[in-house]
Amino acid sequence: MEFRTQVTVVPRVNGDPVRTTVSPRTTLLDWLREHRGLTGIKKGCNEGACGACTVLVDGLRMNGCLTLVAQCDGREITTVEGLSPPDGSLHPVQRAFAEHDAFQCGYCTPGQLLSAVGCIAEGHAGDEGTVREWMSGNICRCSAYPQITAAVLAAGEGERR
Structure with missing residues (x-):
């Protein structure tokens, strides 16, 4: 069994494809905040109990602290920053x-x-x-x-x- 120290994935974040190489253990929460600068997602309990890190993955609610970036290859991720339409009006x-x-x-x-x-x-x-x-x-x-x-x-x- 081969263990890779890095994986490359291409999720779509708020409509834009993003090619990234990360550790297989990197959570979606940490990647969005630390690597994408999308700080709307919050780190609360970091164990899936509080919902502060909720994002939509292919339209389904997911806890960003329990979801790995490696699971999101080819999937659409919507954060609070991506809720509003391009014209800036409110969702x-x-x-x-x-x-x-x-x-x-x-x-x-x-x-x-x-x-x-x-x-x-x-x-x-x-x-x-x-x-x-x-x-x-x-x-x-x-x-x-x-x-x-x-x-x-x-x-x-x-x-x-």
């Missing part, structure tokens, strides 16, 4: 978070936003209980859960129109 979920005051300190907000986008896309934004269950992997230490839930429901309603 509907970002707009709903602002309208419902769904953030306090802001540390969890990038992960909450991406998790909300995934939750809505997965069809789990129909009622308060379902939103709370499907967003439960994202912790907000400021306890803005009622506002976050309201924002996800509002953004989900906009998607269903």
Whole structure:
């Protein structure tokens, strides 16, 4: 069995292909922050329990701290920096978070936003209980859960129109 000290992968980050050579053990979280300069993704618990590092990989919610860059070859990675359209307007979920005051300190907000986008896309934004269950992997230490839930429901309603 051969152990390689470096692997080359080409993920798409926020729509742009990025060729990179990394250690096979490099997490997506560390690579995005330290090598791509995308600091919206946050390091919270570093063990997949808080959701601060949530990104979308091929549209699915993933914890960046538990995902290796080597797993992302050819896959689309969306970070909070890639949510807004090129014209600079807010994504509907970002707009709903602002309208419902769904953030306090802001540390969890990038992960909450991406998790909300995934939750809505997965069809789990129909009622308060379902939103709370499907967003439960994202912790907000400021306890803005009622506002976050309201924002996800509002953004989900906009998607269903």
